[in-house]
Amino acid sequence: MAAPTPVSSLVHSSTLVTSGVYVIIRYHYIFNFLNNDFFKVISLFTMIVSGFCAIFEKDFKKVVAISTLRQLGFMLFTVSINC
Numbered sequence: 001m002a003a004p005t006p007v008s009s010l011v012h013s014s015t016l017v018t019s020g021v022y023v024i025i026r027y028h029y030i031f032n033f034l035n036n037d038f039f040k041v042i043s044l045f046t047m048i049v050s051g052f053c054a055i056f057e058k059d060f061k062k063v064v065a066i067s068t069l070r071q072l073g074f075m076l077f078t079v080s081i082n083c
Contacts, residue, residue, distance in 0.1 A: 017068055021075045028079055039080035046073030 050070040057063050 017072060018075075021072055024076070025079055036080045036082070039076060045078060046070070048076065055060045071075035 047070050053072065054063050054066040054070065057066060065074050
């Protein structure tokens, strides 16, 4: 089976992955007992590392996947600082 096309990878990243983050944002009150500093560190680390990885990547599909990961880190960071 061939790899997904860039368009289908964009559709996957914009719908399925973002909906998972929406569920985390929607039910954030459940996670209030957890340490938000842990989420801040992990999400900042995810944003920085995936940003550097996307700079040096040559394949477009991998760049889309890595940039989606960076945006997920950003969304989880905003959740962890209670915005």
